[in-house]
Amino acid sequence: MADAESFLKDLPKVDLHCHLLGTVRPMTFGELARREGLALPDDPERIFADINSRPPDPELYRSTRIPMAQGRSDDEPETSYSLFQASNWVREALRGPDDLTRIVYEALEDAHTLSGTRHVEFSIDVPPPRIAALGFTSMVEAYAEGIRLAERDFGITARMLAAIDRSGTGEEALEWIRTVVDHPHEYLVGIGLDNLENSGPPERFADAYRLAGEAGLRRTAHTSEHVPAAVNAVTCLDVLGCERLDHGYFVLEDDAVVARMRDEQVAFTVVSTTSRRSWRPWRRASIRAMIDAGLNVFPASDDPGMFPTTLLNEYRILHEQVGVGLEQLAAMALAGVEASWLPEEQKDVLRADLRRVELP
Ligand SMILES: [Zn+2]
DSSP states (O other), X not given: OHHHHHHHHHSOEEEEEEEHHHHOOHHHHHHHXXXXXXXXXXXXXXXXXXXXXXXXXXXXXXXXXXXXXXXXXXTOOSSOBOHHHHHHXXXXXXXXXXXXXXXXXXXHHHIIIIIOEEEEXXXXXXXXXXXXXXXXXXXXXXXXXXXXXXXXXXXXXXXXXXXXXXXXXXXXXXXXXXXXXXXXXXXXXXXXXXXXXXXXXXXXXXXXXXXXXXXXXXXXXXXXXXXXXXXXHHHHXXXXXXXXXXXXXGGXXXXXXXXXXXXXXXXXXXXXXXXXXXXHHHHHHHHHHHHHTTOEEEEOOBSTTXXXXXXXXXXXXXXXXXXXXXXXXXXXXXXXXXXXXXOHHHHHHHHHHHHTOOOO
């Protein structure tokens, strides 16, 4: 597999679905959590190792087309922590602008070093509690400084998306996006929607998405990831105006939706690794079925510091476990470039580099 491995590493890849809080290295979290004296139920590094989000009510998934494991899988830790819980602890450990610059820089250093990633579009959230006094513009500027330093040192580029937490209200989302719109920044180019899908249907956030669209921000959303129905993906396109979608596995529940997604070649960022360990086989089978249905899917890392995974690992899993050939993986890398929100001239650089790639 040595040839395939170096091919995948060298492939010019973009990562369009990645949460900044989910990229934080376990050691960095440990250092910051100790500095802040956070009261945690275990060692910070142990918490990261034992992340295993419990699935929502298993009854919801009794009759999905691709069966979901109902029990626990072999690799599940005794005590486990949900991804959202861990993300919140990371939020609490962040203090000044230097922390923000640092976690962006480390995320991009890891993407470059471990995966050969060329461009990342990562989500940022509402200001962490110890950052709030900094103000929105200073927060974004601290993140942007991390991007600039990483570009200088590694040649990697990045942009930010403002993520809406769907467990909140539509009014809270609107207020957050109004803040984003009122403080434009060249590196903050779009918005997303995340957290547990069962807690917030996409239509709740129509006003926030409309405001973002009017301001020229690009739009994506997590959809059909936890809710076993295809309708949310349709709502994201038709009501929220999304230009690409994150996850989307449950579009497979509805043939008409699959046909539409195929005809329109809607871009899906898919992730083989999830913090719900028992769901990993279902994820991979779903991605296989999406590919077989002719959908436009390409891999992303999502929360690489926490699962843990890397973008390269996600390509490797598609090759070794999902049976995707190298040529098709190169086509996916190109699909990612096309779906990215980089300026055309920067896309051209990546397109040209992709044309030069030779199959082993
Ligand atoms: Zn995600």
